[in-house]
Amino acid sequence: MEKFIYYLVALLVISVSSVSCSDDETMDERSLAIMAFYPTIVLDNVEVTITGSAMETVDQVVFPGGVIVNDVVHVDNQTIKVLAPAGVSEEETPLTLKAGEAEVTSRQTIRRATPVFTFFQFAESSGAVAGTGMAINGNDLLLVEKVIFTLGESSSKVEAMDFIRKSNSAVKVIIPDDAPVGKGVMVALEFQNGATMDLEEVEILRNESSGYWDTKELPIYSDGDKVIGNWDTYLKIAQTPFGNAKVDDVMRVYFTESASDAQGSLKNGSTWAGLATDLEYFDITANAAAGYYECIITEDILVQLQASGVVVSGKNHTIKKITLVTSVWIEGDKPLTDPITEATIMLNDFEAHDGHNSGWDKSWTDATATEFPVDDNGNTYLHWVKTKSDAAWLINCNHQNIGTVSGIENYAIKFDLLIDDGTTGASNATMQFVLNGNWIYVGTNFFPETTGGKWITVAFNLSDIKPALQGGLTIDSSNTTGIYGSGIPAGICIDNYRLDPKQ
Numbered sequence: 001m002e003k004f005i006y007y008l009v010a011l012l013v014i015s016v017s018s019v020s021c022s023d024d025e026t027m028d029e030r031s032l033a034i035m036a037f038y039p040t041i042v043l044d045n046v047e048v049t050i051t052g053s054a055m056e057t058v059d060q061v062v063f064p065g066g067v068i069v070n071d072v073v074h075v076d077n078q079t080i081k082v083l084a085p086a087g088v089s090e091e092e093t094p095l096t097l098k099a100g101e102a103e104v105t106s107r108q109t110i111r112r113a114t115p116v117f118t119f120f121q122f123a124e125s126s127g128a129v130a131g132t133g134m135a136i137n138g139n140d141l142l143l144v145e146k147v148i149f150t151l152g153e154s155s156s157k158v159e160a161m162d163f164i165r166k167s168n169s170a171v172k173v174i175i176p177d178d179a180p181v182g183k184g185v186m187v188a189l190e191f192q193n194g195a196t197m198d199l200e201e202v203e204i205l206r207n208e209s210s211g212y213w214d215t216k217e218l219p220i221y222s223d224g225d226k227v228i229g230n231w232d233t234y235l236k237i238a239q240t241p242f243g244n245a246k247v248d249d250v251m252r253v254y255f256t257e258s259a260s261d262a263q264g265s266l267k268n269g270s271t272w273a274g275l276a277t278d279l280e281y282f283d284i285t286a287n288a289a290a291g292y293y294e295c296i297i298t299e300d301i302l303v304q305l306q307a308s309g310v311v312v313s314g315k316n317h318t319i320k321k322i323t324l325v326t327s328v329w330i331e332g333d334k335p336l337t338d339p340i341t342e343a344t345i346m347l348n349d350f351e352a353h354d355g356h357n358s359g360w361d362k363s364w365t366d367a368t369a370t371e372f373p374v375d376d377n378g379n380t381y382l383h384w385v386k387t388k389s390d391a392a393w394l395i396n397c398n399h400q401n402i403g404t405v406s407g408i409e410n411y412a413i414k415f416d417l418l419i420d421d422g423t424t425g426a427s428n429a430t431m432q433f434v435l436n437g438n439w440i441y442v443g444t445n446f447f448p449e450t451t452g453g454k455w456i457t458v459a460f461n462l463s464d465i466k467p468a469l470q471g472g473l474t475i476d477s478s479n480t481t482g483i484y485g486s487g488i489p490a491g492i493c494i495d496n497y498r499l500d501p502k503q
Contacts, residue, residue: 254292436478461502
């Protein structure tokens with residue numbers, strides 16, 4: 001009898017355990033949980049985005065200090081948004097979500113921001129100069145959306161998207177060229193909720209020099225190929241290369257030799273959590289043709305990169321290099337031509353090299369219509385010196401053996417152009433590209449009417465003009481590559497006929 005009771009109890013325990021396990025798994029699948037939220041410091045009426053599971057059930061959010069928000073915007077089952085209320089505590093405290101009787105507390109903490117200004121720094125030794133950099137140093141500055149310069153009735157502002165850099169401790173901007181000039185210019189900050197904070201008065205000097213912002217691709221990692229295996233290898237990049245990065249910059253990872261199941265991963269250099277929820281692991285096979293994948297740097301990601309750097313990993317591909325696409329200040333007048341880069345595929349630059357003398361490429365229609373001057377920098381270019389109303393070859397070449405260009409639809413076809421002063425009718429010329437025997441019609445407005453006597457770059461995305469080329473295109477000496485058209489006036493100058501990855 002005792003044995004019977006023992007076996008009966010054991011059977012009941014096993015049965016109950018099985019039911020409990022099943023119920024737990026079902027509840028776990030729909031249980032309330034907080035994955036992350038942003039921002040982690042708030043002001044009144046600043047929007048807070050919270051992600052997790054069972055977000056559709058949330059009806060209350062409790063902020064530090066016990067302040068309850070009932071107005072919850074349900075974006076989807078994984079995302080809600082609320083406005084931070086007044087009265088949030090300045091002490092770092094977890095966020096609490098309530099869904100009926102269920103309640104969950106975050107691992108992250110959140111608090112009220114208390115913005116403080118400490119001092120200015122200026123890029124120029126002479127102080128605040130229009131068109132040059134300045135840093136606003138302090139604490140809790142991450143929610144700054146505008147920097148405003150005011151003198152009397154004159155005012156100028158810099159929006160967050162144009163900041164050089166923004167972190168919790170500093171906001172770096174370029175003092176606008178149109179900022180009020182003189183003594184007593186008040187500098188103020190405007191935050192995400194529209195609140196403003198006056199800082200100090202400065203004297204802004206007029207900028208006697210010139211310069212411009214230009215987008216550059218700066219190296220972050222270029223120390224040789226790194227084979228990324230099955231999540232067992234990685235690259236750890238310190239925070240140093242991100243010191244001058246800013247919101248909306250792009251981190252670009254170039255890779256090759258990717259398998260059909262290749263994945264990428266961008267993680268916090270300290271916690272090894274994804275820089276964002278969708279960056280912990282992601283498919284990169286669709287990026288194989290381009291040869292890189294990239295990450296747009298948000299405010300949250302920037303804070304992580306500048307504090308801890310990044311861990312780049314994944315599986316089944318080889319990292320070639322990592323770069324930061326950002327804007328940098330360049331002294332001098334801004335050129336109107338696009339740069340020649342490592343990615344440029346030069347079709348004809350009219351220089352003698354690689355066994356090819358571009359002087360051979362005089363117009364097949366009228367050789368006397370083309371000449372090849374050399375400018376003060378030793379650069380050779382094509383100069384069209386006759387007006388041709390009938391169809392004519394402007395550029396023609398069948399000497400180049402460039403090889404196969406993969407993904408030709410991802411390229412723009414470009415050339416540098418200068419139209420001599422006094423030239424008329426350029427925009428009426430009817431033109432087409434010829435790319436290794438492929439005739440690509442553009443028509444009129446191929447040239448602008450004038451370039452103001454300066455060199456500019458003309459560009460057309462190959463995917464936008466017909467016939468739209470796709471896949472691999474071989475460019476060799478078996479076919480002609482050039483420019484053909486009618487109504488070409490004298491005074492057209494061409495240089496650097498090329499392919500570049502389209503923007």
